[in-house]
Amino acid sequence: MKSVKGLEESKGPKDLKTSKDLKDLKDLIGELAGIQGPSGSEEQVRAAILEKLEGLADEVKVDALGNVIAVRHGKGPKVMLSAHMDEIGVIVTHIDEKGFLRFAPVGGLNPHRLPGARVAFLNGAIGVIGVEKLEEIKELKFARLYIDIGVTDKAGAEAKVKIGDTAVMWRPMEDLGQRVVAKALDDRIGCAILLEVLRLLKKPMNETYFVFTVEEELGRRGASTSAFGIDPGYGIAVDATITGDTPEAPKVALALGKGPAIKVKDSSLISHPGVRKLLIAAAEEAGVPYQLEVLDFGGNDAGAIHLTRAGVPSGTVSIPIRYVHTPSEMADLDDVAGAIKLLVALLEKPLAI
Numbered sequence: 001m002k003s004v005k006g007l008e009e010s011k012g013p014k015d016l017k018t019s020k021d022l023k024d025l026k027d028l029i030g031e032l033a034g035i036q037g038p039s040g041s042e043e044q045v046r047a048a049i050l051e052k053l054e055g056l057a058d059e060v061k062v063d064a065l066g067n068v069i070a071v072r073h074g075k076g077p078k079v080m081l082s083a084h085m086d087e088i089g090v091i092v093t094h095i096d097e098k099g100f101l102r103f104a105p106v107g108g109l110n111p112h113r114l115p116g117a118r119v120a121f122l123n124g125a126i127g128v129i130g131v132e133k134l135e136e137i138k139e140l141k142f143a144r145l146y147i148d149i150g151v152t153d154k155a156g157a158e159a160k161v162k163i164g165d166t167a168v169m170w171r172p173m174e175d176l177g178q179r180v181v182a183k184a185l186d187d188r189i190g191c192a193i194l195l196e197v198l199r200l201l202k203k204p205m206n207e208t209y210f211v212f213t214v215e216e217e218l219g220r221r222g223a224s225t226s227a228f229g230i231d232p233g234y235g236i237a238v239d240a241t242i243t244g245d246t247p248e249a250p251k252v253a254l255a256l257g258k259g260p261a262i263k264v265k266d267s268s269l270i271s272h273p274g275v276r277k278l279l280i281a282a283a284e285e286a287g288v289p290y291q292l293e294v295l296d297f298g299g300n301d302a303g304a305i306h307l308t309r310a311g312v313p314s315g316t317v318s319i320p321i322r323y324v325h326t327p328s329e330m331a332d333l334d335d336v337a338g339a340i341k342l343l344v345a346l347l348e349k350p351l352a353i
């Protein structure tokens with residue numbers, strides 16, 4: 001591990017109470033969300049996070065699969081916090097004679113949400129997703145969609161894009177005031193939260209690992225290997241979840257602006273009751289309103305962490321996001337600020353269940 005000499009005094013907001021603090025937080029989220037990092041190609045995100053970690057951790061390393069692991073030393077047990085760097089995207093499977101690309105999803109994409117979306121390849125090539133005759137299609141599948149990168153033939157396309165290249169949805173973040181809209185808030189918002197917790201955590205009472213993982217969207221792969229290497233006593237994922245607060249939304253008791261969600265269960269995890277209690281106690285101590293999350297689908301890094309070796313008591317702090325896994329994910333800054341406060345309060349005590 002590379003040692004970082006001395007922790008520098010943090011430069012950004014000291015707390016999250018003023019409009020400037022919120023602006024700085026929005027800027028951080030917008031910067032991270034604006035980077036291209038489809039699963040398996042997280043290089044640009046990793047570079048940005050390594051730069052932002054300068055002076056914030058006692059040790060920083062990148063493991064064999066590309067997970068970034070930053071450590072703050074403390075006397076208490078090993079705690080692994082995890083946020084994933086990767087985002088959903090597309091991968092090119094075929095290029096036709098006219099230069100149109102066919103593609104497959106990378107991660108959980110819904111084809112119905114894609115026509116008209118723009119995608120950006122890692123080399124900067126931009127395309128728009130088109131659809132065959134929509135009115136004739138009963139069930140929209142990826143095979144009926146294509147990407148148009150503005151060329152007229154196959155040679156022109158191959159000069160820009162190769163089979164196997166991946167791309168992400170392409171939209172800048174929009175600042176709506178209290179709320180922001182961007183691609184990849186899942187889970188750059190978690191990455192931003194981990195960075196802010198690192199910055200605001202004055203005296204860690206635990207041996208705290210801040211892990212920025214790869215390939216969560218393909219099945220929590222980076223979390224599996226990094227947790228095995230770290231062998232933590234506790235695991236806490238920080239990730240996006242859905243909401244039930246839009247017209248005709250599924251009956252889910254989660255809404256924007258009502259605070260971070262403490263997970264009870266999803267398809268990959270039943271949160272350890274002791275960890276859940278610690279998270280609830282930390283929220284109450286920090287004066288942060290919270291919601292309880294129960295999903296009968298989905299999963300995140302905690303699903304992998306808790307099954308590591310002989311088992312790791314684990315939980316999740318989730319950020320409610322509307323339109324998750326679309327190019328326009330929406331989050332409320334109060335939920336983000338609440339998650340940061342909750343986690344700082346949690347980590348300033350030695351964890352014990």
Ligand SMILES: [Zn+2]
Pocket residue numbers: 084186187216239240300
């Ligand atoms: Zn996620």
